[in-house]
Amino acid sequence: MSRLIVISNRVAAPTTSHSGAQGGLAVALSSALQEAGGIWFGWSGEVTEEFTGQLSFQRGEGYTTATVDLEEHDVEEYYDGYANRTLWPLFHYRIDLAEYERSFAGGYQRVNERLAETARPLIEPEDRIWIQDYHMFPLGEELRKRGCRNRMGFFLHIPWPPPRLLTTLPEARELLETLFAYDLVGFHTEEWLRSFEEGAVNILGATSDGETLSLNGRTVRMIASPIGIDAEDFTALAASPRARLSFRQMRDSAVGRDMIVGVDRLDYSKGLEERFLGYERFLQEHPEERKEVFLLQIAPPSRAAVETYQKIRTALDGLSGRINGAYADIDWVPLRYVNQGYPRDVLAGIYRAARIGLVTPLRDGLNLVAKEYVAAQDPEDPGVLILSRFAGAAEQLTEAVLVNPYSAEEISDAIALALKMPREERVARWQALNENIQREDVFWWLRRFTSALDTVEAMVD
Numbered sequence: 001m002s003r004l005i006v007i008s009n010r011v012a013a014p015t016t017s018h019s020g021a022q023g024g025l026a027v028a029l030s031s032a033l034q035e036a037g038g039i040w041f042g043w044s045g046e047v048t049e050e051f052t053g054q055l056s057f058q059r060g061e062g063y064t065t066a067t068v069d070l071e072e073h074d075v076e077e078y079y080d081g082y083a084n085r086t087l088w089p090l091f092h093y094r095i096d097l098a099e100y101e102r103s104f105a106g107g108y109q110r111v112n113e114r115l116a117e118t119a120r121p122l123i124e125p126e127d128r129i130w131i132q133d134y135h136m137f138p139l140g141e142e143l144r145k146r147g148c149r150n151r152m153g154f155f156l157h158i159p160w161p162p163p164r165l166l167t168t169l170p171e172a173r174e175l176l177e178t179l180f181a182y183d184l185v186g187f188h189t190e191e192w193l194r195s196f197e198e199g200a201v202n203i204l205g206a207t208s209d210g211e212t213l214s215l216n217g218r219t220v221r222m223i224a225s226p227i228g229i230d231a232e233d234f235t236a237l238a239a240s241p242r243a244r245l246s247f248r249q250m251r252d253s254a255v256g257r258d259m260i261v262g263v264d265r266l267d268y269s270k271g272l273e274e275r276f277l278g279y280e281r282f283l284q285e286h287p288e289e290r291k292e293v294f295l296l297q298i299a300p301p302s303r304a305a306v307e308t309y310q311k312i313r314t315a316l317d318g319l320s321g322r323i324n325g326a327y328a329d330i331d332w333v334p335l336r337y338v339n340q341g342y343p344r345d346v347l348a349g350i351y352r353a354a355r356i357g358l359v360t361p362l363r364d365g366l367n368l369v370a371k372e373y374v375a376a377q378d379p380e381d382p383g384v385l386i387l388s389r390f391a392g393a394a395e396q397l398t399e400a401v402l403v404n405p406y407s408a409e410e411i412s413d414a415i416a417l418a419l420k421m422p423r424e425e426r427v428a429r430w431q432a433l434n435e436n437i438q439r440e441d442v443f444w445w446l447r448r449f450t451s452a453l454d455t456v457e458a459m460v461d
């Protein structure tokens with residue numbers, strides 16, 4: 001097997017500690033690299049006065065990381081700017097929040113050129129290159145310009161917007177064109193794949209045979225391949241001593257009440273306001289349940305430099321205060337809203353203690369929390385997953401209670417249904433869900449993508 005070069009905005013240290021605060025993608029990619037061996041290249045997360053392209057290496061089990069520092073205005077324009085103030089909202093259908101600034105687009109292009117220049121000497125002719133996510137659309141093209149003829153794949157972890165929305169981006173054509181530098185592009189779902197195909201056909205005039213797109217003599221293959229979790233490992237984590245301890249602490253603090261849990265980065269795409277409103281509706285409509293349940297929402301802040309994230313935080317502070325003010329009693333708080341992160345094993349114990357996993361993004365590429373919640377359940381007495389129809393994971397997790405996250409009534413009804421669901425039905429639904437997440441795990445995702453990359457006809461310029 002030839003080496004794998006993974007390139008992504010941020011890089012996780014080679015030794016994966018399960019009790020660390022790592023996100024799902026970081027855990028997935030480090031598992032993937034440990035299997036194939038190779039290099040993981042990206043931004044160090046550090047800022048330097050002047051960009052030098054100086055690499056820092058860290059060698060660990062299975063793979064090496066190579067990172068580079070960026071200048072402050074690089075971070076402002078490329079990361080906070082184009083990636084998180086332009087592309088993220090647009091790709092999550094929020095053109096009302098997207099900011100279109102030429103300086104962001106310019107900075108994004110400059111950083112991708114700098115990253116290509118820095119990564120180029122690391123790449124050997126036989127390596128397979130796998131570029132991740134919306135921070136790096138033009139990187140493949142920049143590597144091609146620098147003579148890379150390797151097999152090259154790209155995977156998008158977020159949705160792809162419908163063409164009507166994409167055309168609001170001033171650089172829509174250029175962005176679509178850069179994807180033709182790859183041999184293979186991957187998406188979590190068929191829906192995102194078809195939106196991309198439609199954009200390439202309608203906006204660029206590319207031709208499609210359903211599996212490949214062609215434009216000006218270049219051909220790119222498309223694949224829908226939903227990412228998974230390391231399900232076996234997560235299930236084991238849920239049985240670890242720290243998870244057991246956090247399970248017991250949660251059950252004790254619940255004093256016989258049913259816990260509903262939400263775990264999300266504090267992001268407007270996750271539908272937290274709508275979730276709180278749905279829960280408020282449930283409290284209104286079901287007075288008999290009031291002291292029988294509580295919602296624990298864990299929401300560590302992210303991208304705090306971006307104004308829209310400050311606004312959503314303020315909105316959630318207000319809403320959680322209002323709900324608790326209206327419904328709390330001296331011996332009961334309906335909403336525990338927590339703005340900090342917890343180690344993964346503690347989280348696993350919390351998932352297991354929750355009667356309901358409430359995962360209601362307005363739009364999500366996939367959503368790993370839904371899968372982690374399932375993996376952590378007690379097979380004899382599992383909880384119920386309530387999942388947004390608009391999360392990519394809903395294509396696979398059809399036995400969840402699926403809801404429209406914009407409808408407070410549907411969220412309220414789903415909570416009521418889940419609380420009353422008989423054990424046999426919970427077990428049957430959970431078994432089907434668990435079978436899916438154990439089978440289509442992160443290694444399945446890795447093999448599907450890399451074997452498609454291995455068999456695709458490599459680009460000849």
Ligand code: GDG
Nearest residue numbers: 021022023024025157341342343344364365366367368369
């Ligand atoms: C993007 C796409 C796609 C959260 N709080 C804590 C914590 N987390 C971990 C979760 C999970 C991960 O972060 C979040 O993953 P998601 O998939 O839910 O969402 P994004 O961060 O938006 O990820 C998404 C994903 O990429 C992969 O392709 O599924 O659609 O948006 O693993 O557990 N982890 C710890 N403490 C916390 O408090 N340790």
